[in-house]
Amino acid sequence: MVFLLVIYGLVAGSFLTAYTYRLPLGKSIKKGRSICPNCKKKIAWYDNVPLLSFLMLKGKCRRCDRKISSRYPVIELMSAVGFVGIYYLLAACGSTSPLSSNLICSWQTELGILSLPFMLLLFLIVLMIFIIDLEKRIIPDELSLFGLVFVFLSLLLINPSSLYVHLLSGFSAGVFLLSIYILTSGKGMGLGDVKLALFIGTLLGWPWVVVWLFGAFLTGAMAGIILVLIKKISFGKQIAFGPFLILSLVIILIWGEILLKLYLFY
C-alpha cells in the first residue's frame, strides 16, 4: 500500500508540475506534451518518468544538456511524501502515536474508507495553491472555489448538522482577512488569501479556524524575521501569505490539539 501510494504520489506530482506552471499562465493543461524550453525538443516518455528520469539524466536535458529546473523533482517528491504521510496519519488513528490527530481521525470515523481519497484530493488542491502562491504570488480563484465546493459537499456527507458552524467559521476567517486587506490597502495580503480563508475556514470549523489563523501569522512573522536576518529580503518587503496559511493548516491538522492544550495550560 505504501509503495503504491509513493507511485501514485509521484505521478500526481508530475501532473502538478505541469498544472501549477500552466494554470497561472491561463494555458490549457491538456495541450501538448512537455518540451525542453531550450532546444524545444519533445521529451520522450522514458525521460518523463517522475523523479527517476531526473536522477538518470542528472538533471539535464538529454539533447542540449540544459539544466532541468529542480522544481520538477521537488514537487514530485512533496506529492509522494504527502500521499504516504496521509496514509500514516490515518493509520495512526486509535493508537497512542503522536501522529494520531483528533481532527483527522474524526474524518476517518465519519468517512470510513473514503477518508483516504478525501484527504488525498484535499492535499492536492492545497499543494497546488502552495506552489503557485510561492512561485507566482497569486492564488487562482478556481482552486479556492473548487476546494470550498468540495468541502461543502463533504460536510454534507460527514456531518450536515455542523455545516452551519463550518460555513460561519469560513465566513469569519474571510471577513477577518478582508478587513486586513482593506486596512493595509492590499499590502498586507491579497484577495486570493481572503478566498483561501473562506475555503480552509469552512474545512476547519470552530475553534480551529482561530488557531489556524494565529499559526499562519506566527509562522509568517518568524519566516519574515529569518529572511530579513539572512538578508534574503529587506525589511518591509512583502512575502506571499498563502504558503503560511497552508503551512499552518498542515501543523493544525496534525498537532492542533497538542498545541492548543500547551497554549491553554502554560
Ligand SMILES: [Zn+2]
Ligand atoms: Zn534541451
